[in-house]
Amino acid sequence: MKDRRLSIRTHGRTGNMEEKLLELTHVSKRFPVGKGKSIDAVKDVSFAVKSGESLGIVGESGCGKSTIARMITGLTEVSSGVISLEGKVISGLDRRRQREVYRHIQMVFQDPYSAISPRMSIGTFLEEGLVHFGIMDRKKAGKEAENLLKLVDLDPALAERLPHQLSGGQLQRVVIARAISIHPKLVILDEATSALDVSVQKQILELLVRLQKEFSLTYLFIGHDLAVVRSITKQICVMQEGRIVETLNSEFLTRDAAHPYTKQLLASVFSVRE
Amino acid sequence: MEEVLALEHFSVSYDGRRSVVDDVSLSIRQGEIVTIVGESGSGKSTLLHGIQGLLPKTAAEKGRVLLFGKDLTGLDEAQRRKMRGEKIAMIFQDTGRYMNPTRRIGKQYTDFLKQHMHAPVQELLELERKMLHKVHLTDPERVLSSYPFELSGGMRQRVGIAMALSLKPELLLADEPTSALDVTVQAQVVKELAALCREEGATIILVTHNMGVAANISDRVGVMRNGQLVEWGSAQEVIRHPFDDYTKRLLASIVELNDPQLV
Numbered sequence: 031m032k033d034r035r036l037s038i039r040t041h042g043r044t045g046n047m048e049e050k051l052l053e054l055t056h057v058s059k060r061f062p063v064g065k066g067k068s069i070d071a072v073k074d075v076s077f078a079v080k081s082g083e084s085l086g087i088v089g090e091s092g093c094g095k096s097t098i099a100r101m102i103t104g105l106t107e108v109s110s111g112v113i114s115l116e117g118k119v120i121s122g123l124d125r126r127r128q129r130e131v132y133r134h135i136q137m138v139f140q141d142p143y144s145a146i147s148p149r150m151s152i153g154t155f156l157e158e159g160l161v162h163f164g165i166m167d168r169k170k171a172g173k174e175a176e177n178l179l180k181l182v183d184l185d186p187a188l189a190e191r192l193p194h195q196l197s198g199g200q201l202q203r204v205v206i207a208r209a210i211s212i213h214p215k216l217v218i219l220d221e222a223t224s225a226l227d228v229s230v231q232k233q234i235l236e237l238l239v240r241l242q243k244e245f246s247l248t249y250l251f252i253g254h255d256l257a258v259v260r261s262i263t264k265q266i267c268v269m270q271e272g273r274i275v276e277t278l279n280s281e282f283l284t285r286d287a288a289h290p291y292t293k294q295l296l297a298s299v300f301s302v303r304e
Numbered sequence: 305m306e307e308v309l310a311l312e313h314f315s316v317s318y319d320g321r322r323s324v325v326d327d328v329s330l331s332i333r334q335g336e337i338v339t340i341v342g343e344s345g346s347g348k349s350t351l352l353h354g355i356q357g358l359l360p361k362t363a364a365e366k367g368r369v370l371l372f373g374k375d376l377t378g379l380d381e382a383q384r385r386k387m388r389g390e391k392i393a394m395i396f397q398d399t400g401r402y403m404n405p406t407r408r409i410g411k412q413y414t415d416f417l418k419q420h421m422h423a424p425v426q427e428l429l430e431l432e433r434k435m436l437h438k439v440h441l442t443d444p445e446r447v448l449s450s451y452p453f454e455l456s457g458g459m460r461q462r463v464g465i466a467m468a469l470s471l472k473p474e475l476l477l478a479d480e481p482t483s484a485l486d487v488t489v490q491a492q493v494v495k496e497l498a499a500l501c502r503e504e505g506a507t508i509i510l511v512t513h514n515m516g517v518a519a520n521i522s523d524r525v526g527v528m529r530n531g532q533l534v535e536w537g538s539a540q541e542v543i544r545h546p547f548d549d550y551t552k553r554l555l556a557s558i559v560e561l562n563d564p565q566l567v
Contacts, residue, residue, distance in 0.1 A: 227343035257560050
């Protein structure tokens with residue numbers, strides 16, 4: 031693990047062009063709404079995420095950001111365009127081949143309580159993925175579940191507990207541990223910190239950054255809070271009404287923002303430090 | 305300035321053991337914009353319900369809630385309802401949920417006013433139009449003839465604000481009034497609400513989890529944690545020179561646009 035960490039650092043410093051892990055090319059989604067009418071939820075969206083990096087998508091409700099996530103994970107079919115993972119097309123596959131691909135893509139949603147069956151223990155939830163994807167047998171998985179809890183700074187004893195016995199922040203840590211346990215190539219975080227209290231939110235963001243460095247994870251971080259998305263990404267796509275209106279370097283977001291909509295979003299932030 | 309509301313060692317417990325609101329004392333003067341900030345479970349919503357007298361019957365209250373010097377905790381339900389209607393108004397997180405989905409906004413607005421005012425319908429309509437204008441709904445006729453679902457969340461929330469202010473309440477209570485809205489709309493509505501309260505001289509207690517909102521619109525800020533009011537002071541003092549460790553931590557946890565990135 032130590033070597034891996036080191037190699038990523040070097041990688042970043044020398045500024046090598048990493049390969050494109052995920053690429054969307056002219057992807058659109060049209061939902062029929064009856065009477066021959068339809069809604070274009072996603073319009074001609076193209077972007078790429080390099081391996082080991084994180085890309086943010088920011089927009090308000092209804093802008094299509096979650097539809098993009100659902101198309102990448104195969105929960106929703108694309109209407110047109112192509113989605114590829116490591117150069118291989120993953121949109122429009124049949125069920126069986128889809129399943130093989132989608133073990134490489136994991137998702138973390140806003141509400142951790144809806145990600146776990148209320149009657150499943152935390153330990154079982156963590157073992158489930160490992161066993162299902164054939165990474166190890168049930169026996170070893172039990173031990174691994176405890177390691178996973180430690181990895182996300184939780185007490186291994188929590189493995190015995192049920193979801194409602196954990197706080198929202200603790201449970202989101204569990205969900206993140208479950209997502210990375212099967213070594214996915216891409217982790218999609220859809221408003222993953224939005225339901226958490228401010229003090230917890232920052233801890234989860236810091237955890238995500240640490241895990242990314244440790245395991246050279248690739249993130250697609252979707253959210254509505256510009257400051258939060260900016261804090262852990264390299265690039266941000268700003269979406270409005272199904273389109274990407276602007277793609278910006280996260281670090282210089284406030285300086286470089288040119289599109290009126292991005293400026294409007296920036297102006298809507300109430301700051302406590304200024 | 306006259307004192308509108310005072311809490312004296314006010315505590316609320318739902319189970320008779322743990323205090324959800326724990327020994328809170330504060331005083332709010334006429335025309336002040338007060339924000340109570342806290343994370344989930346801090347007791348901020350229970351505090352608002354306590355002020356209104358909307359706590360469930362099983363809840364145990366201690367201490368006093370003084371509205372213009374009159375203790376509300378001793379009153380029976382009928383007396384409290386009268387106080388509530390005449391002196392206190394409430395804005396909820398999602399006004400749409402408190403509206404009847406099958407009736408036009410105008411009908412509901414008029415019915416609401418009729419409960420508290422004895423005036424000809426024409427006069428009530430006049431007031432409705434005036435108030436809708438004040439919350440920047442520039443086409444009141446359209447709004448009044450709409451069903452709730454025909455309006456956006458931001459518009460519905462503006463209607464809620466207009467309704468709450470129509471009766472010229474002495475005290476306006478708002479529980480996360482913009483949290484259900486999109487960020488851009490949120491900023492507009494919060495600013496409008498604050499400006500309108502200033503214009504009308506209304507006193508408002510706004511409960512939110514958003515420290516940024518507190519910092520930008522309020523005269524006075526309180527921070528709640530585990531039922532206690534751990535911080536209480538002018539917005540300037542609380543944001544710039546917090547006294548309590550928890551407030552300091554809370555402020556440090558806020559991720560802002562010009563902070564160093566975490567990556």
